Amino acid sequence: MTVFAPDDLTVVPVSLGDRSYEIKIGPGVLAEAGDAAKALGARNVAVVTDQTVAGLHLEPVMASLEAAGINAAPIIVPPGESTKSFAHLEKVCAGLLAARIERGDLVLALGGGVVGDLAGFAAAVLRRGVRAIQAPTSLLAQVDSSVGGKTGINTPVGKNLIGSFHQPSLVLADTDVLDTLSPREFRAGYAEVVKYGLIDDTEFFMWLERNWQDVFAGGAARTRAIAKSCASKASIVSRDEFETGDRALLNLGHTFAHALEGAVAYDGTRLVHGEAVAIGLALAFRFSASLGLVSQAEADRVVDHLRAVGLPTRISDIPGEVGNADRLMDLMAQDKKVKAGRLTFILVRGIGRSFISTDIPPQNAKSFLEAELAEPVPSFDD
Numbered sequence: 001m002t003v004f005a006p007d008d009l010t011v012v013p014v015s016l017g018d019r020s021y022e023i024k025i026g027p028g029v030l031a032e033a034g035d036a037a038k039a040l041g042a043r044n045v046a047v048v049t050d051q052t053v054a055g056l057h058l059e060p061v062m063a064s065l066e067a068a069g070i071n072a073a074p075i076i077v078p079p080g081e082s083t084k085s086f087a088h089l090e091k092v093c094a095g096l097l098a099a100r101i102e103r104g105d106l107v108l109a110l111g112g113g114v115v116g117d118l119a120g121f122a123a124a125v126l127r128r129g130v131r132a133i134q135a136p137t138s139l140l141a142q143v144d145s146s147v148g149g150k151t152g153i154n155t156p157v158g159k160n161l162i163g164s165f166h167q168p169s170l171v172l173a174d175t176d177v178l179d180t181l182s183p184r185e186f187r188a189g190y191a192e193v194v195k196y197g198l199i200d201d202t203e204f205f206m207w208l209e210r211n212w213q214d215v216f217a218g219g220a221a222r223t224r225a226i227a228k229s230c231a232s233k234a235s236i237v238s239r240d241e242f243e244t245g246d247r248a249l250l251n252l253g254h255t256f257a258h259a260l261e262g263a264v265a266y267d268g269t270r271l272v273h274g275e276a277v278a279i280g281l282a283l284a285f286r287f288s289a290s291l292g293l294v295s296q297a298e299a300d301r302v303v304d305h306l307r308a309v310g311l312p313t314r315i316s317d318i319p320g321e322v323g324n325a326d327r328l329m330d331l332m333a334q335d336k337k338v339k340a341g342r343l344t345f346i347l348v349r350g351i352g353r354s355f356i357s358t359d360i361p362p363q364n365a366k367s368f369l370e371a372e373l374a375e376p377v378p379s380f381d382d
């Protein structure tokens, strides 16, 4: 259920019993940070952010907290995927302890998914758990990573392998801050928006095909896409918080995507998460087509949409070497959906018709990847 409140504010509830919370979406909602932290009973708030976001959006958040009588301490990390590491987790935890963040206090994650995952995980383990507010500043974080409580860091053998489920107490998605996001990062976030249509909402995918330019331009269509994405995620998370079933559908494209991110050693100059997801979505559709589950025409339609917005859809779109099929299979073997050594894939019978499959022989996946890697493909914007 999405509640449309006055003054352009959209509120999406996440129903999780005593861990329920609201996602507030709209222009200027970050100004509520101080009152929200006060209402949650915090005296001290540590604002974890990255250097880029700090330079653009930290000051008004600090001012809002201070105006509400809260002691606010910034903790600033370098931008980029390599910050989701043990080394930076240690630094953030040291900063939280130095700021004397107590169990009744709050960690406020101001940034993209990297800051959200890292700060959320630090909050989960600090003093065995303090509360967090997610204040997502990238499109990807507003439509996905700030919602649902997955937090964590990467390791050299795989993405997000160390982490915890730790739901935020509130999500403040300020649509104004997206104006400073780079076109590349906005596009990358859009891949996770498309994902919701592909999982179980054909209508939404068709709406995106018609309206993506308006979503990119900003205004009502963008807010609608963010709210719709949050509502989709909230619905799945509410029925399967700990991914024992349906929540795995949110991983559509991710078995491949995470292996590709690992293969480039989380080098964001070559590949950022949303781009990996775009390639992963295309691979999931082509893999499903190769298994006879979906028509090639339907797979092409998805690829056409991703390419129309400027997203990559092939492994060869990643600059430089990514390694061979064996390397990618090794990385996929560390996927958290592996059960008794068997890979789980999210496959599709159509657009909006995804399902969880645990019975794909590994040889099929390897042959598929070999074929994809052998494909001679000219250029990214082909």
Ligand SMILES: NC(=O)c1ccc[n+]([C@@H]2O[C@H](COP(=O)([O-])OP(=O)(O)OC[C@H]3O[C@@H](n4cnc5c(N)ncnc54)[C@H](O)[C@@H]3O)[C@@H](O)[C@H]2O)c1
Residues within 6 Å of the ligand: 050, 052, 053, 056, 079, 080, 081, 084, 111, 112, 113, 114, 115, 117, 137, 138, 139, 140, 141, 144, 145, 146, 147, 148, 149, 150, 151, 160, 177, 178, 179, 180, 181, 182, 185, 188, 189, 272, 273, 274
């Ligand atoms: N927890 C989850 O459920 C979940 C879901 C999806 C993705 N993720 C994780 O999220 C991460 C990707 O998140 P991301 O795409 O936001 O990457 P990110 O956090 O690296 O942000 C992307 C870039 O945009 C910059 N940025 C962020 N907001 C900005 C703004 N308003 N203006 C200007 N620059 C801004 C950042 O400094 C960074 O350089 C990955 O680690 C991925 O694994 C987690």
Ligand SMILES: O=C(O)C(=O)C[C@@H](O)[C@H](O)[C@H](O)COP(=O)(O)O
Residues within 6 Å of the ligand: 144, 148, 150, 159, 160, 192, 243, 247, 248, 250, 251, 254, 336
């Ligand atoms: O929230 C989820 O569940 C997701 O799968 C969302 C994904 O977009 C996200 O990238 C998530 O971090 C992947 O989860 P993981 O468990 O495969 O690390």
Ligand SMILES: [Zn+2]
Residues within 6 Å of the ligand: 144, 192, 254, 273, 277
């Ligand atoms: Zn993702």
